[in-house]
Amino acid sequence: MRRWILKNKRVIGGVILGGMAGYAYYHFIGCANGTCLISSRPLNSTLYFGLMGGLLMSTFNKKSDGNTKQT
Numbered sequence: 001m002r003r004w005i006l007k008n009k010r011v012i013g014g015v016i017l018g019g020m021a022g023y024a025y026y027h028f029i030g031c032a033n034g035t036c037l038i039s040s041r042p043l044n045s046t047l048y049f050g051l052m053g054g055l056l057m058s059t060f061n062k063k064s065d066g067n068t069k070q071t
Contacts, residue, residue, distance in 0.1 A: 010057045018053020022046040 005012065026045040034040045038048050 008061075010060060011054050014053035014055075014057025015050045016053075018056075019046045019050035021053070022049025025049065 022045040023042055026039050026042045029039065030036075030045075031039040037044065039045050
């Protein structure tokens with residue numbers, strides 16, 4: 001488990017920061033009348049922004065192609 005966390009620490013950080021940004025978006029901007037799908041409830045905006053943060057940070061992960069020489 002620890003190895004998986006260390007391997008995916010950027011993605012986990014992106015999810016956490018995205019969730020925090022999503023809640024801040026709900027709190028400060030939000031949707032007053034409740035018709036907005038993402039920003040009408042704090043859970044929706046937190047999960048959506050957390051997902052987007054995780055996806056964004058997953059693009060920066062290094063992939064090993066197996067052809068690199070280890071010394």
